[in-house]
Amino acid sequence: MGKPTGFMEYQxxxxxxxxxxxxxxxxxEFLVPLSDGERREQGARCMDCGVPFCHSSFGCPVDNLIPEWNDLVYRGRDKDAFKRLMKTNNFPEFTGRVCPAPCExxxxxxxxEPAVTIKNNEYFIIEKAFAEGYVSANPPALRTGKKVAVVGSGPAGLAAADQLNQAGHRVVVFERADRPGGLLMYGxxxxxxxxxxxxxxxxIMEEEGVEFRTGIEVGVDIQAEALEAEFDAVVLTCGSTVPRDLPVPGRELEGIHYAMDFLTGNTRTLLDTGNCEKAPVSAEGKHVIVIGGGDTGCDCIGTSLRHGCAGLVNFELLPQPPTERTDEFPWPMYPKLLKVDYGHEEAIKRFGKDPREYNILTKEFIGDERVEAVKTVRVQWKKDENGRYQMSEVPGSEEIFRADLVLLxxxxxxxxxPILESFGIDTTGTGTVAAEYGRFATSRKGVFSAGDMRRGQSLVVWAINEGRGAAREVDRYLMGRTYLP
Known part of the structure; x- marks a missing residue:
């Protein structure tokens, strides 16, 4: 611990x-990094506490060695900090940008006191490493002769592929989109x-020997038997990609879209043309209603504002979260707190108010051929005799909101x-693949699954955790033992 009093000296x-x-x-990207000196001070705030909960089960899912690299940041030993970081996290440049930081x-x-800026420190370490040339391709010295197919190139698939390649297996990643990256690319x-x-x-992964085959949808363009004939093992990391629908009257009207279709089309257009003027779904000049909060809802808000929407409202079914911890979420649990994220801040700047409406339920979409308005009712939440929250509608609270574009x-x-049916693997009652955490083996021999496809909708950092874990079990299956962490 380089600065025992750092947490008292620096804010x-x-x-x-x-x-x-x-x-x-x-x-x-809109981050404005601190100077190196300011970042050293933030590293100095790490307390070297007796039990570092930041990388316990309540904190970092990939078990980052956070106190160690915080201290190295403070000491200016950036290359050593990078080496520590890469021991546990294949892609800190992703988590350092988009992780909600349960570690903090x-x-x-x-x-x-305000927590250590762990996420920002992570971002600093990896970007410093790229700038200084510490990051380079490192192909495995020996190959095992085994081949593994990884289906899906999101964070779980990339983590599994990276680990398996480093173990010496030949890895091919199948991606149905035109570019690899999955959620990271288009979500x-x-x-x-x-x-x-x-x-x-x-x-870097390609230089190290990983092959990416894009534009191929497994279960449609190629079936399970063909993969199994070519590869010794298969890892399914296709995500939880079936969107939740809103089957209320008027759902068939034009102008109602799933959020991921909106975001994917926007990013693909940006990458293809350099701008979003011809995005397949545009919010320009429209009154937009985003139904659902969370990161995806916020991303829809930020994208709609950049299109130049005329108005914006965000419906949230649940009550407004508290601004500080409650007895329901004591430390060190991850609390559900009110936060003003980038999209909310931008909407406030553009329209003068927070776009979110809480305790609101969509009852009907109104229009002839296209959506023109949304009918809603307010709701209230109360605990029943078993302590579970129950929702009820508030009489006389119906409202009509103008809408030219609705994003779910x-x-x-x-x-x-298609892919589940192609492999014929068992699933759970929630539509995910049945594969025990820690083993990641499906009901079909030699087929494994990880990430959102197995655990359900979750975080990028959890996807990396599962991808690494699945790689370890695949390596054990192929070689009889494994040295992968």
């Missing part, structure tokens, strides 16, 4: 966003995760059927 300083007016003009809500300093807008950052990592951002309910 928490997060990496700020660029001014909302400036960043609304483009789709570029589990930080011991966070009990009574997260460019202003949160620049696609050049994703392609930078893909390029209500989450996902499982994996898609």
């Amino acid at each position: 928490r300083r997060i990496v700020p966003y660029a001014d909302a007016d400036r960043r609304l003009g483009d789709y570029n 809500t589990a930080c011991v300093l966070g009990i009574n 997260i807008p460019n202003m949160k995760l620049d696609k050049n950052v994703v392609l930078r990592r893909i390029g 951002a209500m989450g996902f309910i499982g994996a898609e059927k």
Whole structure:
């Protein structure tokens, strides 16, 4: 511990966003990094606490050695910090940008002071490593002669592929989209995760021997038997991509779209043309309603604002979260707190108010051929005799909201059927693949599954955790033992 009193001397300083007016003009990343000296001070705030909950079960899912590399950041030993970071996380450039940082809500300093800026420190370490040339391709010295197919190139698939390749197996990643990256490429807008950052990592993996085959949908363009004939093992990491629908009257009207279709089309157009003027679904000049909160809802808000929408409202079925921890979410649990994310801040800047409406239920979409309005009712939540929250409608609280474009951002309910049917594997009642965590083996021999496809909708950092775990079990299956962490 280089600075025993650092947490008392330095205040928490997060990496700020660029001014909302400036960043609304483009789709570029909007973080404004601190200077090296300021970042050293943030590393010094780590307390070297007796039990570092930041990488316990409440904190980092990939078990990052957080106190170690915080100390190395403070000491200016950036290359050593990079080496520590890469021991546990294949892609810190992704998590350092888009992870909600459960490590910080589990930080011991966070009990009574603002937590250490762990996520920002991680971002600093990996970007410093790229800038200084510490990151380079490192192909395995020996090959095992075994071949593994990884289906899906999101964070779980990339992590599994990276680990299996380093173990010496030949790895081919199948991706149905035109570019690799899965959720990282098309599910997260460019202003949160620049696609050049994703392609930078893909390029390193290719140099190390991983092959990417894009434009191929397993279960449609190629069936399970063909994969099994070519490969010694298969890892399914296709995500939980079936969107939750809203089957209310008027759902068939034009102008109602799933959030991921909206975001994917926007990013693909941006990458193909350099701008979003010809995005397949545009919010320009429209009154937009985003149904569903969370990160996806916020991304729809930020993208709609960049299109130049005329109005914006975000419906959330649940009550407004508290601003501080409650007895329901004591430290070190990850709390459900009110946060003003980048999209909310931009909407406030553009329209003068927070776009979110809480305790609101959609009852009907109104229009002739296209949606013109949304009918809603307010709801209230109360605990029943078993302590479970129950929802009821508030009489006389019906409202009509103007809407030219409705985006459904209500989450996902499982994996898609074609690939499940092709492999004939068992599934759970929630539509995910039945594969025990820690083993990751499906009901079909030699076929494994990880990430959202197995656990359901979750975080990028959990996908990396599962991809690494699945790789370890695949290596054990192929070789009889494994040395993968």
